[in-house]
Amino acid sequence: MSLSYERLGSDGAARRGRITTAHGTIETPAFMPVGTAGTVKAMLPQSVAETGAEIVLGNTFHLMLRPGAERVAALGGLHKFMNWPGPILTDSGGFQVMSLKELRKLDPDGVTFRSPIDGSQHRLTPESSIGIQRLLDADITMSFDECTSWPVEEPEAAFSMRLSMKWAERGRRAFVERPGYGLFGIVQGSTFPELRAESAKALIDIGFDGYAVGGLAVGEGQALMFGTLDYTVPMLPADRPRYLMGVGRPGDIVGAVKRGIDMFDCVMPTRSGRTAQAFTRRGELNMRNARHRDDPRPIDEHCACPACRHHSRAYLHHLIRADEILGVMLLTWHNLHYYQDIMRGLRGAIEGKTLDSWIASFESDQALGDIPPL
């Protein structure tokens, strides 16, 4: 395998590990901020790194449309282009097969999209997706799949999963092995145990550098998601990293780590940073709400991010209300920092084999709710 994964410890099903890529190492469990268009929105790359993030995402589909994969390659690859020297994982465009379902036509060979930017037609196949990710210079390439939506009937989920498995095999053949670069397969099958098993087996037979669980956090709810992980994760090879795609809220991540997931990505901390929601140890806050108007306290007095070290809730509330760019920047920064605090906490707890008590404390803090204003 061209991407190394070391097991550094475990606590129950939870694992503490390290992935080594061409552009550096990733301590796992890891949260990967989403940088769809070659930027983690509202953040300087250096600031993203300061939160503790070691790897970010890019997106095949969006970067293919703009600025174009060839252009990124000519300019030295995505790391250089966006000035993120660390590892990058690129999604294959599979999520857009679902999220842009009104703009695409799927056939057995691939997907034809209409560009949401200008309406022009673009084609993505398992091979072209892998090729684009190579041009982008992604350390971790994702198989081109169909992210199955939810709810879905079993026959449709089976059809979709089997198509994704064929595409996974084609992608594997198209992927060019290089030291420090890896290709991940994506388990589909919605919330059907037999389909997940069939999918996992198919991928393991093909052989990947890592295994992702896809098609979750698409509306099924946390209980069903955890239930699906309970039977799906044990089917994945123990010596390879496991990635739960698109997840999630803090509680989702904690529960998934407990079930043996190593990697996460989610737009939640960044998007919510732009829609006024702050994630905190004691739950979620809407910084737009009038109750913060006169509050001199930081979002969280225990948080070391710039928003919490230097600014009051009242100020952040004002910035958000006034539609000031800094408000979005500070809230995004806080959220990413908090997410990385969670990951640091989880890694430490697994190392110390105190995960259960760490989780109990995490959950009781979340349940407390925000400290009321004085």
Place this chain on the structure above:
RNA sequence: GGAGGGGUGGCCGAGCGGUCAAUGGCAGCAGACUGUAAAUCUGCCGACUUCGCGUCUACGAAGGUUCGAAUCCUUCCCCCUCCA
């Protein structure tokens, strides 16, 4: 002094005889957001309310016409533009 235009819910601004408690936008009050078509989207936003297209008070003021007026008429008050 003369000619013309206008005063609508916190603000801006549609409406110009009924289907108007009154389009929109902003502000305000909440909610949503999970491999980013998102600094986006949704709901509420006169009062009361058993939350129901139920009652009441409302479109500068007062009066009038009409079955019915924010919409037509009269008088008054105020604002704007132009001419003296």
